Amino acid sequence: QKEVEQNSGPLSVPEGAIASLNCTYSDRGSQSFFWYRQYSGKSPELIMFIYSNGDKEDGRFTAQLNKASQYVSLLIRDSQPSDSATYLCAVNPRNTGGFKTIFGAGTRLFVKA
Amino acid sequence: ETGVTQSPTHLIKTRGQQVTLRCSSQSGHNTVSWYQQALGQGPQFIFQYYREEENGRGNFPPRFSGLQFPNYSSELNVNALELDDSALYLCASSLGLPGDTQYFGPGTRLTVL
Numbered sequence: 530q531k532e533v534e535q536n537s538g539p540l541s542v543p544e545g546a547i548a549s550l551n552c553t554y555s556d557r558g559s560q561s562f563f564w565y566r567q568y569s570g571k572s573p574e575l576i577m578f579i580y581s582n583g584d585k586e587d588g589r590f591t592a593q594l595n596k597a598s599q600y601v602s603l604l605i606r607d608s609q610p611s612d613s614a615t616y617l618c619a620v621n622p623r624n625t626g627g628f629k630t631i632f633g634a635g636t637r638l639f640v641k642a
Numbered sequence: 643e644t645g646v647t648q649s650p651t652h653l654i655k656t657r658g659q660q661v662t663l664r665c666s667s668q669s670g671h672n673t674v675s676w677y678q679q680a681l682g683q684g685p686q687f688i689f690q691y692y693r694e695e696e697n698g699r700g701n702f703p704p705r706f707s708g709l710q711f712p713n714y715s716s717e718l719n720v721n722a723l724e725l726d727d728s729a730l731y732l733c734a735s736s737l738g739l740p741g742d743t744q745y746f747g748p749g750t751r752l753t754v755l
Contacts, residue, residue: 533684563743572732572746573685574644617684628698630675630744632684 530555533620535633543641548605550636552618555599561621562594564603567635568614576616577603608640644668646735646747654753660721663750667714667735673697674716675744676708677732685732691716692738720752728754 534553542548550564561580565573579585579592579601591604601620605612615635622631645668655661667674673692677685687700691710705721714735720727730751734744 561742565746572730572749575743575745578743619684628673628690628692629687629700631687632677634682634684 531633532556532622532631533618533633535616535618535636537634538637539639540636541639541641542608544608544610546608546640548608548612548638548640550603550605550616550618550638552601552603552620552633553599554601554618554620554622554631556620556622557596557599558623559596559599559620560623562592562601563619563630564590564592564601565617565619565632566612566614567617573617605638608638610640610642613638613640644745644747646733646745648731648733648747648750650750651748652751652753654755655723656755657723657725659723659754660719661723661752663718663720663731663733663752665716665718665733665735665747667716667733668745669714671714671735671737671745673736673738673742674710675734675736676716676718677734678702678727679730679732679749681729688718723754725754728752 564576567573577592618633675690676688679685689699690697710716736742736744
């Protein structure tokens with residue numbers, strides 16, 4: 530089992546729709562969870578971080594964390610063509626002392642105008 | 643802009659050569675992590691430095707080594723380059739607490755021929 534798993538996609542949604550990106554992780558003791566956006570040829574940029582169970586909203590983005598199910602998701606409301614990118618889920622597993630960040634392979638999102 | 647810079651932007655080397663990549667962390671960030679990102683994959687953790695000491699290492703051979711300097715700069719050195727070392731190399735700086743948010747530099751694209 531991979532430490533952090535994401536559907537590779539591509540996920541295609543029409544402009545204005547909600548895009549839902551999912552991620553599961555294997556270390557039940559993980560404490561910190563991040564979503565990064567990466568445009569082709571560029572470096573990852575942080576969208577959101579979440580530490581506690583539940584929802585965290587920032588503008589059009591909502592991160593959801595369910596530690597019991599070892600599941601974290603990212604919702605993008607009112608999707609725009611500029612949201613088309615690869616979305617990386619990242620986790621800090623407790624079994625590494627918390628310093629090591631494990632990334633999923635990313636989900637490619639296409640927002641059709 | 644994250645305040646993290648990397649040089650060079652692109653680099654072409656031949657198999658067996660050695661390479662040094664450089665990173666300048668965000669001011670005040672005493673932790674730097676290095677990642678390797680192959681095409682279509684998520685970033686893979688190489689190692690982390692905290693206050694000039696290696697703080698942890700991923701599954702990379704010893705020919706990958708690093709240094710961190712007191713002025714928030716760091717280096718990634720790779721000896722005996724192999725074709726599979728072709729990738730985007732990313733550095734990320736953070737304050738150093740486990741689970742802290744990391745801020746990525748723009749990356750160095752290394753091609754090994």
